[in-house]
Amino acid sequence: MSTQILMPALSPTMEEGKLAKWHVKEGDEVHAGDVIAEIETDKATMEFEAADDGRIGKILVPEGTEGVKVNTPIAVLIGEGETAAVAEPKPRPRPTPAKAPAPAPKEPMPEAVKPAPVEGKKEDRVFASPLARRIAQQKGIDLAALAGTGPRGRIVKADVETAKPGADRPALGAPAPQPAAPQPAAPAASSGGQPDARLFYQAGDYDEIPHDLMRKAIGKRLAAAAASIPHFYLTVDCRIDNLLEARTKLNQAAPNGAYKLSVNDFLVKAAALALMRVPECNASWTETAVLRHKHADVGVAVALDFGLVTPIVFRAEAKGLAAISAEVRSLAERARAKKLKPREYEGGSFAISNLGMMGIKQFTAIINPPHAGILAVGAGERRAIVTGDKLEIATAMTVTMSCDHRVIDGATGARFLQAFKQFVEEPAAMLL
DSSP states (O other), X not given: OOEEEEOOOOSTXXXXXXXXXXXXXXXXXXXXXXXXXXXXXXXXXXXXXXXXXXXXXXXXXXTTEEEEETTOEEEEEEOTTOOGGGTSOOOOOOOOOOOOOOOOOOOOOOGGGSOOOOTTOGGGGOOBOHHHHHHHHHHTOOGGGOXXXXXXXXBOHHHHHTOOTTOOOOOTTSOXXXXXXXXXXXXXXXXXXXXXXXXXXXXXXXXXXXXXXHHHHHHHHHHHHHHHSOEEEEEEEXXXXXXXXXXXXXXXXSGGGOOXXXXXXXXXXXXXXXXXXXXXXXXXXXXXXXEEOSSOOEEEOEEETTEEEOOEETTGGGSOHHHHHHHHHHHHHHHHTTOOOGGGTSOOSEEEEEOGGGTOOOOOOOOOTTOSEEEEEXXXXXXEEEETTEEEXXXXXXXXXXXXXXXXXXXXXXXXXXXXXXXXXXXXXXXX
């Protein structure tokens, strides 16, 4: 019998995806494990394999279709001896609703009891949007003189913009003038409850760039994180002269350029060791318990032309600098090609976002759930630093930690930054 092939959930958070490409066509024979399509999620493009043997009887969703919901039928697989004619599932017949009895005709109200129009009360019955009222007040327009084109005759922005100040009020009882063509109402509000930005600009003064899946996911996740996680911030300055010297020596000693360490590689290692020293920060919040992680799985924010992704260096506390460098480089390359697998960017216990290479001195970052913290790393720069009674010139960078106060208290976060600072300023301590 025919079997529906459903849009797969390729990650725990996936709700919809783009059917980027079909590798099969109708009539093709497939076997379990064959790649039949490519599915694009918000962060990666993944191959989709057939789960059963059979033949593609019908493709229900053409390639290039965006916003396909998980578990939506995308194709039909038919068995041996079946034809494509029986492949497409037949819609279930819907029961015909019983007709409601026609209401009895109402008797006309006698003229004597019909309410007469009340003079001077028309303003009380004017229905207009708040934006339309504000524009009308600025232009000196009498709303009672306008005929609304919105729902149930509501006066909207377009009605006020096309009206001229000083328009005569129509006589009571006279039919309101009808526009030649109804004007579309402007969008009222965005999904976050804020006014839609298009309300404040004239059409033609901007270009609309539709959201792709990644931008939608970024907006949804970070808005939820900023609204639901109680953030607080801790900042510390770290001297990195010793780190830079160690990096230079190690890179020069690399056989045949086997590796090229970056400052960020040292920071990933330092953060991982600090999480092991202060395990209260290596945790995640749930409604019933705090999850204390046994390994430091550090996410590294990677900026893409089309968004942001945070691939994870798992068990970073047990890896050497060369291994971390190679892994971060590979993850970043595959992130830019949208070839990461969900398990490579979902989860983790902590994250680092480094904008130092762009000259940013200091910033704060939004926590990426399910993490309880994230480090925002600024640029290393030459500064005047007081050491004891002496004024010295040293290379320093500013690091700001965003903490989830449900998991990390102020003193706990401070202990983490003390440990992190020690590892950064004395890289040899990472060997202990």
